[in-house]
Amino acid sequence: MITRRFNYALLAGLVALGLPAISHADEVLVAVAANFTAPMKIIATAFEKATGHQAELSFGSTGKLYTQIRNGAPFDVLLAADDETPAKLVKEGLAVPASRFTYAIGALVLWSAKPGFVDNEGAVLKKGAFAHLALAAPKLAPYGAAAMETLSKIGLMSTLSPKFVQGENIAQAYQFVSTGNAELGFVALSQVYANGKLTSGSVWVVPTDLYHPIRQDAVILTRGKINPAARDLVKFLKSKQAQDVIRSYGYTL
Amino acid sequence: MNFDNPDLAAVWLTVKLAALTTSILIVIGTPIAWWLAHTRSWWKGPAGALVALPIVLPPTVLGFYLLVAMGPDGPVGHFTRFLGLGLLPFTFWGLVVASVFYSLPFVVQPIQNAFEAVNERHAEAAATLRASPLDTFFTIVLPLAKPGYLTATVMGFAHTVGEFGVVLMIGGNIPDKTRVVSVQIYDQVEAMEYGRAHGLAAGMVIFSFLVLLGLYTLNPTGRRK
Structure with a gap:
């Protein structure tokens, strides 16, 4: 009985895999620390409207996102909940050194x-x-x-x-x-x-x-180095429009 | 029992959880399986579907509803507080309740199949010899359904050991209470402690393989159930 159900599950899975992947020319995959979820959703919508790029967001703990990046996760930008993780990624050659900056405290x-x-x-x-x-x-x-x-x-x-x-x-x-x-x-x-x-x-x-100040740094990852949408997103995070959103959630800058 | 080694503590907790869950499921699963095997009621379909739900539902759905239902504002939470038991999330007993739901089909279905395979005529013959229904059940049906019970016990135990998503959502990751092996492995992998994760993960692979090997060797019919 169980085997038959598993077969149906397998079939359903194969159908789902067969669906064509939706792709966009300038798309940026952003790994976002969980505390920044709400403001980032608003910022991403404004970013898409302003630039025409597409931002795909993935949320999780900074440590987990770090592990995923170390293991080849296809992110272009990391918005961490600390400054150590982006620094570590730069040192390991997985992020672009000059792109690192504090987007929120x-x-x-x-x-x-x-x-x-x-x-x-x-x-x-x-x-x-x-x-x-x-x-x-x-x-x-x-x-x-x-x-x-x-x-x-x-x-x-x-x-x-x-x-x-x-x-x-x-x-x-x-x-x-x-x-x-x-x-x-x-x-x-x-x-x-x-x-x-x-x-x-x-x-x-x-x-x-x-407690030590929670300086939240963003960094462009090696994979996003040549992605114009990644560069534009980091630029947008520094804009007044984005900073107003960030402040409205209680962060300092 | 308390262990200084967190990995051993997680293993012991997991074994305790799986053993308790399986025992409870054998007790409550038997009447459910019996009813499902013999009823001609219209309710057989819906009840069977309800029992099988955890096979197809994502653990997140179960975890989410259990968290809300067992919380202070949920119906189960009201009930457990009324009984003076407090709230179930973040407790070992909360995990037991969740695991009973989660592993229910893996115990009920093999027993139900075994009951359905028992020839009615044996029971009828026993009845003509004035055996009471309960007597018939324990002396005729149960021995004939033994392979089903073996499959149910092994699958119930193994499936509870393999539980992860539900525990992650309602457990709160408390050592000796809710930090089971699967959660411990997840934590270690997330923190890139691959060396430690390997020990437990390899142990799980070997355990699961041996369990299934044992089941298929001792109980060839288990394969078809």
Whole structure:
């Protein structure tokens, strides 16, 4: 019985593979750190309108995108959540050195979907009246690493680590909190902030002396070196139009 | 049991999860398979389709709905909190519940096939000898359905060991609670710790091969199910 079902699945898969691939002349494949998802979607639409190029976006944790690039993923541009990963790619000869620049400086926040749950000094962490604290995997996501740094600085690492639930990237950490399965979690300000204000719940904007600044660098990858759309995208990211979008999500520049 | 080595801890957790899931599935899968094998009800089609759904559904669909349903605002979440059990996501028992759904068809279908293959006349003969239906079931049907149970146990166990997407979505990657082997391998690969990933990944290939080899050697009929 199972074999017959597998045959149908195989058939369906072959049909899907046979569909012609849609291609565009000037298309740029962009690997985007998960925290930058919302602003990048808006920027990409504006970019397509302004230049006629096509931007295809792929989201994930910076660490995961790095691994994919190292293994030959066909990205033209990387928008990372840190400055180390693009620097490392340049050193490894996988990115264009002169193209590297900081497109945004991110902020770490402690957020709960429940209004009034997180106070604006983060005292809720000391009280510990919660079962789960969500964060992004520190090995893969710079925001996760910043959360760990913050917790060690305020001396709560060992008391709170049994309550950690790790998302594979910052989007999953956000999802754990937004569904209420984790009472609170460390996410990016950009995920809970739009048009200059908090979108829902309660938040503590973590003071910047508790973690290293999250300088988010972009870089053109070797594959995108001769792609005019890649060059134009990086130019567009530096435009006032793009920068206004970036700021509206709580990033600094 | 606690292990200092995170890989061994993941292996132990996976074995525990698969063993528990399979035991639960054999118990609840038997009446479902029996009913599906014998009913002439109009509901047979829809119920059979429902049982088979996890074979075709992407694990993300199952993971997404389980996360929402078992969360504080979901129906299952309300129920588990009402029972004083708290919430299921990010817990070992949450994974057990998810795995029971995920591996259901792999246990029910082989048992159902085995029940369907049991000649009705044997059971009828037992009944004429005044065996009670339960007695008939345990002394006649069950022994005849043994190959089906063997396939169900092996497939249920192996499929739970191979579970990944659902665990990733509702597990929260907690050591000793929800960090199973597949998630551990994924983490290691993503972090480019290929050396460590190789150890577990090669182990999985060998384990899966041996399980299937054992199944096909001991139970030649399993191949057709």
